[in-house]
Amino acid sequence: MNNISRIKDVLKSFFAEIGELSFFTGRFFKEVFKRPFEFKEFLRQCYNMGNQSLFLVAVTGFIIGLVFTLQSRPTLEEFGAVSWMPSMVSISIIREIGPIITALICAGRIGSGIGAELGSMRVTEQIDAMEVSGTNPFKYLVVTRILATTLMIPILVFFGDAISIFGSYMVENIKGNVSFLLYYNQVFNSLEFSDIIPTTIKTFFFGFAIGLVGCYKGYNCKKGTVGVGIAANSAVVYTSMLLFLIDFIAVFITNIFVDI
Amino acid sequence: MSTEANNTEHIIDIQNLRKSFGDNCVLDGFNMYLNKGENVVIMGKSGSGKSVMIKCLIGLEEPDSGTIKIMGKDISKISTDELNELRTEIGFLFQGSALYDSMSVRENLEFPLRRHTKKFGKIKDTTQLVMEALENVGLAHAIDLMPNELSGGMKRRIALARTLILQPSIILYDEPTTGLDPITSKEIILLMMSIQKKYNTSSIIITHDVDCARVISNRMILLVDSINYAEGTFLELSTSKDPKVQAFFK
Numbered sequence: 243m244n245n246i247s248r249i250k251d252v253l254k255s256f257f258a259e260i261g262e263l264s265f266f267t268g269r270f271f272k273e274v275f276k277r278p279f280e281f282k283e284f285l286r287q288c289y290n291m292g293n294q295s296l297f298l299v300a301v302t303g304f305i306i307g308l309v310f311t312l313q314s315r316p317t318l319e320e321f322g323a324v325s326w327m328p329s330m331v332s333i334s335i336i337r338e339i340g341p342i343i344t345a346l347i348c349a350g351r352i353g354s355g356i357g358a359e360l361g362s363m364r365v366t367e368q369i370d371a372m373e374v375s376g377t378n379p380f381k382y383l384v385v386t387r388i389l390a391t392t393l394m395i396p397i398l399v400f401f402g403d404a405i406s407i408f409g410s411y412m413v414e415n416i417k418g419n420v421s422f423l424l425y426y427n428q429v430f431n432s433l434e435f436s437d438i439i440p441t442t443i444k445t446f447f448f449g450f451a452i453g454l455v456g457c458y459k460g461y462n463c464k465k466g467t468v469g470v471g472i473a474a475n476s477a478v479v480y481t482s483m484l485l486f487l488i489d490f491i492a493v494f495i496t497n498i499f500v501d502i
Numbered sequence: 503m504s505t506e507a508n509n510t511e512h513i514i515d516i517q518n519l520r521k522s523f524g525d526n527c528v529l530d531g532f533n534m535y536l537n538k539g540e541n542v543v544i545m546g547k548s549g550s551g552k553s554v555m556i557k558c559l560i561g562l563e564e565p566d567s568g569t570i571k572i573m574g575k576d577i578s579k580i581s582t583d584e585l586n587e588l589r590t591e592i593g594f595l596f597q598g599s600a601l602y603d604s605m606s607v608r609e610n611l612e613f614p615l616r617r618h619t620k621k622f623g624k625i626k627d628t629t630q631l632v633m634e635a636l637e638n639v640g641l642a643h644a645i646d647l648m649p650n651e652l653s654g655g656m657k658r659r660i661a662l663a664r665t666l667i668l669q670p671s672i673i674l675y676d677e678p679t680t681g682l683d684p685i686t687s688k689e690i691i692l693l694m695m696s697i698q699k700k701y702n703t704s705s706i707i708i709t710h711d712v713d714c715a716r717v718i719s720n721r722m723i724l725l726v727d728s729i730n731y732a733e734g735t736f737l738e739l740s741t742s743k744d745p746k747v748q749a750f751f752k
């Protein structure tokens with residue numbers, strides 16, 4: 243009996259959370275077209291986000307490319323299919339691994355940062371102070387951040403993909419002595435628009451999800467310093483789950499269209 | 503009724519204010535008014551709803567019922583633009599200073615100036631106004647510091663400067679001396695009094711500090727049991743026989 247009521251509570255709060263998040267999303271779309279557009283703050287956010295995570299994305303991208311190639315090379319060698327290496331790398335990295343890894347890293351870096359920053363601004367009444375100063379804090383803080391992640395994550399993914407493929411090339415160069423130009427040539431030859439366009443669209447949704455959940459958690463932060471920690475932490479957890487969900491849906495939809 | 507007749511003179515008039523959060527009824531029919539040039543001190547236990555009351559007043563919280571009139575305007579009946587215009591006339595000193603962490607002192611002070619464009623138009627050079635506000639609180643040298651480089655007392659002063667920069671005619675202080683040492687508290691109180699004299703402002707001051715209440719108040723209101731429980735001058739209340747009132751002056 244106790245267990246059942248506990249499950250009930252969990253489900254109730256889960257659906258309440260989804261409801262509130264949808265409401266928050268609705269508010270974003272209502273306010274995004276209203277004046278004034280806080281363009282300066284938007285640019286500042288873009289710059290900060292890029293600045294914070296560029297190095298991280300580069301390092302992980304490089305290592306992923308390197309390791310991925312090292313690990314799959316022996317298998318391909320067994321079948322005598324090493325020449326397939328570039329196309330395999332490019333397709334798997336650009337379609338799947340690059341976007342999801344970069345987005346997860348950014349969820350940890352940018353999403354939690356937004357959650358903590360807005361959370362502490364809420365707790366210390368800075369958001370209230372903004373409203374009293376004649377500024378709509380939702381526009382100034384939330385809309386700019388969501389737009390910034392929506393724009394920056396795709397750019398960071400692009401960047402991460404490129405570095406990743408470079409990491410893969412390093413392995414191929416050492417093991418198989420391929421030239422840089424030839425390798426990149428092969429990589430791009432194996433790509434089609436049907437690889438690039440869906441994955442790029444997907445990354446915009448990733449970016450939107452990271453900004454949205456981070457802002458939602460921070461903006462509605464509970465009072466007290468504990469609240470800030472919870473906001474930052476749950477921002478990362480929920481975003482990561484949401485990223486995989488979006489990924490699944492995106493692949494599902496892409497498959498339908500590719501089959502046709 | 504006499505309060506009705508005098509309504510035009512009250513720059514702030516709160517009637518029958520009710521506000522609850524879920525089952526927690528914080529305000530249950532709170533009344534008060536503020537005359538021009540007057541300093542009203544509001545005292546109440548921690549968690550009694552003083553901050554909630556003052557946030558309803560400035561439109562940060564929406565009351566469940568009751569009317570709030572500022573300079574004759576019912577704030578629940580005006581548009582966001584009108585509300586923002588009204589807010590330029592009201593300074594709000596937040597409980598914890600609420601300086602923007604990510605901005606320098608100068609940017610903190612410029613923020614309300616650049617935002618309330620209706621009152622000031624587009625100001626190109628804000629330096630002079632910023633300096634004047636900082637000089638008022640004796641911290642002109644701190645202009646390029648970040649909030650995390652300031653002490654608690656300095657933060658409170660900068661927050662006061664940020665409030666003053668819009669030259670408001672009403673200032674709302676939410677526990678201006680809480681969390682400060684006695685000496686700094688006294689400095690802040692003196693500062694509040696000098697500002698009052700210089701700009702001829704009216705103010706509502708929320709405080710626990712009996713000394714502060716004594717020197718600054720023209721009239722006091724005690725918020726007890728979710729209502730304006732007792733009202734009067736410092737002398738009247740401090741000599742009251744009611745134990746609930748006496749408790750504040752021990």
Ligand SMILES: Nc1ncnc2c1ncn2[C@@H]1O[C@H](COP(=O)(O)OP(=O)(O)O)[C@@H](O)[C@H]1O
Pocket residue numbers: 523526528546547548549550551552553554555
């Ligand atoms: N946003 C809120 N949500 C729920 N409860 C709140 C909120 N703000 C204040 N309260 C509750 O209202 C009561 C009064 O709070 P407050 O006005 O901050 O007290 P104080 O008189 O110390 O300033 C407290 O019990 C607090 O828990």
Ligand SMILES: [Mg+2]
Pocket residue numbers: 552553554597676677
């Ligand atoms: Mg308070």
